[in-house]
Amino acid sequence: MIDPTTLFAVVLQNNSTAPVVTSDPAMPAAAAAALTVGLAALGAGYAERGIGAAAVGAVAEDDDMFGRGLILTVLPETQVILALVVVFLVAL
Amino acid sequence: MSALYGGSGEASNYEYVIARVASRRAALFDADDYRKLVRMGTGEIARFMEESEYEAEMNALGARYSGVDLIEYALNRNLAKHFNDLLRWADGRLYDYIARYLRKFDAWNVKTALRGIYSDAGADAIQSDYIRAGEFDDDLLDQLSTLDTVPAAVELLESTMFGDGLEAALEDHEETGLLVPLENAVDRAFFEDIDEGLPSRERAGRATELYLDFITTEIDFRNVRNALRLARSGAGMDPAAYYIDGGTLFSPDELNQLVNNTDQLIEHIRESSYGEDLSDALDELADADSLIDFEHALDTALLEFADTLANRYPVSVLPVLSYVLAKEREVDNVRAVARGREAGLDPDEIETELVIQ
Numbered sequence: 495m496i497d498p499t500t501l502f503a504v505v506l507q508n509n510s511t512a513p514v515v516t517s518d519p520a521m522p523a524a525a526a527a528a529l530t531v532g533l534a535a536l537g538a539g540y541a542e543r544g545i546g547a548a549a550v551g552a553v554a555e556d557d558d559m560f561g562r563g564l565i566l567t568v569l570p571e572t573q574v575i576l577a578l579v580v581v582f583l584v585a586l
Numbered sequence: 587m588s589a590l591y592g593g594s595g596e597a598s599n600y601e602y603v604i605a606r607v608a609s610r611r612a613a614l615f616d617a618d619d620y621r622k623l624v625r626m627g628t629g630e631i632a633r634f635m636e637e638s639e640y641e642a643e644m645n646a647l648g649a650r651y652s653g654v655d656l657i658e659y660a661l662n663r664n665l666a667k668h669f670n671d672l673l674r675w676a677d678g679r680l681y682d683y684i685a686r687y688l689r690k691f692d693a694w695n696v697k698t699a700l701r702g703i704y705s706d707a708g709a710d711a712i713q714s715d716y717i718r719a720g721e722f723d724d725d726l727l728d729q730l731s732t733l734d735t736v737p738a739a740v741e742l743l744e745s746t747m748f749g750d751g752l753e754a755a756l757e758d759h760e761e762t763g764l765l766v767p768l769e770n771a772v773d774r775a776f777f778e779d780i781d782e783g784l785p786s787r788e789r790a791g792r793a794t795e796l797y798l799d800f801i802t803t804e805i806d807f808r809n810v811r812n813a814l815r816l817a818r819s820g821a822g823m824d825p826a827a828y829y830i831d832g833g834t835l836f837s838p839d840e841l842n843q844l845v846n847n848t849d850q851l852i853e854h855i856r857e858s859s860y861g862e863d864l865s866d867a868l869d870e871l872a873d874a875d876s877l878i879d880f881e882h883a884l885d886t887a888l889l890e891f892a893d894t895l896a897n898r899y900p901v902s903v904l905p906v907l908s909y910v911l912a913k914e915r916e917v918d919n920v921r922a923v924a925r926g927r928e929a930g931l932d933p934d935e936i937e938t939e940l941v942i943q
Contacts, residue, residue: 544601551605551675 527585534577541570598680598793600901606675607909610668613639614916617942623923624933624940628653631924640664657924661917662717666691668913669719672906683797683903685721686780687910689747692720693776696748697769699730703739704765722746736768751775770828777805777830796902800895803860805833807888809841810855811881816845818877835860863887878939885941889915893943915941 519526549563615623615638623631635657636644643660651659669691672684695716702712712731718724726742733739736759740752751771758767780801784794812828813836825845829838835858836844844851852868855861861868867883870876892908919940926936 547599547601548605551602552609555606555609 524585527581530580531574531577534574538570538573541573542567545570596678598678599676600680600903603672603675603680604901604905607672607906611905611909611912614912615920620919620923620937620940620942623920624927624936626927628657628924628927631920631927632657635660635920643667654924654928658921659714661920662715665913665917666717666719669910672910676906679793680903680906683793684906687907689720689779690776691717692722692746693748693772695720695722695727696730696743696752696772699727699733700736700739700765700768700772702731703733703736740768747779748772748775767827773808774830777801777808777832781832793902796895796899796904797907800892800904800907802832802834803891804888805830806835806860807884809833809836810860811884813841813845813851814848814871814877814880817848817851860887863891882939882941885915886943889941889943912943 521529546567549559549567552559553563623634626634632644632653635641640660643663644656647656647659647663669688673681673688676684695718698715699712702708702715709728709731713728716727716731718727726746730739730742733742737756740749740756743749743752748771751774752768755767755771759765781798784790784798787795787798790798808830812830813825816825816828825841826838829836829841835855840854844854849872852872855864856868864883864887867880867887870883871880889908889911892904892911896905896908898904919942922939923936926939
């Protein structure tokens with residue numbers, strides 16, 4: 495097992511050769527914001543997997559469920575929109 | 587036996603199956619529908635069914651049968667269609683659980699065939715009474731229905747999961763001339779096989795544990811029913827032969843003692859974990875001595891228990907099993923109504939025969 499803190503230390507101090515004390519951020523702000531959006535999208539995608547499967551099942555039984563199923567399926571997408579806010583706050 | 591059909595690598599698609607099951611469950615007849623049905627004649631019932639879930643089956647069979655037979659065959663065929671759908675949808679573990687459970691229709695079909703052969707009903711009659719929702723393929727079932735003698739049928743079934751039990755029971759059957767030992771062997775083979783190859787409760791994952799809970803309850807209820815029937819009719823039958831292993835309510839020894847004393851038996855059930863659910867039914871049983879009412883109460887309690895579990899664990903196999911039970915019950919109910927109306931019973935009388943949640 496790799497100790498998570500060492501792992502972070504490696505990632506965060508990627509280019510530094512010696513253990514120097516520095517106030518440089520671990521990564522550029524834009525990259526951090528991009529990572530945020532990416533992770534949020536991953537989470538939303540995972541959530542939509544289950545909801546989408548259930549929605550397709552419901553629509554297969556009853557066509558009228560299409561609208562409701564669609565709305566429920568894309569609900570987790572709001573998380574990505576919230577994460578997008580971070581881009582405007584931080585990166586721009 | 588390794589009983590994983592769907593391939594263990596494949597993930598279960600609980601969400602999809604449960605959404606479809608929930609929708610079909612909502613389409614089942616409710617108490618109001620039954621109230622209407624018990625006041626109809628058989629022709630009206632047939633028309634009512636034609637306008638409901640059963641439309642396709644009624645149309646397909648309408649030319650060949652009429653009256654109560656039409657209703658009955660349409661019910662069976664519809665049941666088989668819905669349960670085959672369940673298997674069509676499910677993947678992975680979920681498929682495995684459902685397939686195991688639906689083998690109860692293999693048991694049903696074997697019993698149907700044995701009864702038909704025993705009473706010389708003929709291949710056609712047997713075939714139209716099959717519920718083709720289990721694992722046996724059509725060839726085997728059709729072949730089974732054409733046989734003339736019970737031993738021949740037992741021989742044909744030798745390679746199936748019922749083979750060993752049936753062979754052992756054949757001797758009893760030949761001695762007594764009764765079908766009961768064979769039917770009982772079929773039931774026991776089914777219940778013994780249902781958790782075959784699953785991990786034990788301690789090592790099982792949550793999903794398997796829930797499945798086992800459900801099966802245990804069903805076995806317990808089956809044992810209660812058998813015990814009460816034995817206690818009622820008694821007649822020197824060996825209780826151990828009717829005991830189904832795997833329940834938590836009785837041990838074989840307990841059952842042996844309790845069937846001789848109905849009061850103690852009722853007391854034992856009352857003190858068990860099912861006592862609360864069954865208390866009304868037990869009171870009724872103690873007072874009225876009516877076994878049929880109690881059995882209906884038992885069925886209702888099992889349905890309710892399955893529903894409670896399904897509500898508690900919505901993303902599991904339980905909603906599917908609960909639907910299977912409810913659908914079976916609907917078919918039984920509609921059949922009871924149709925047969926009752928045909929025999930000229932009045933609505934109130936029929937209503938007491940129904941199991942409505």
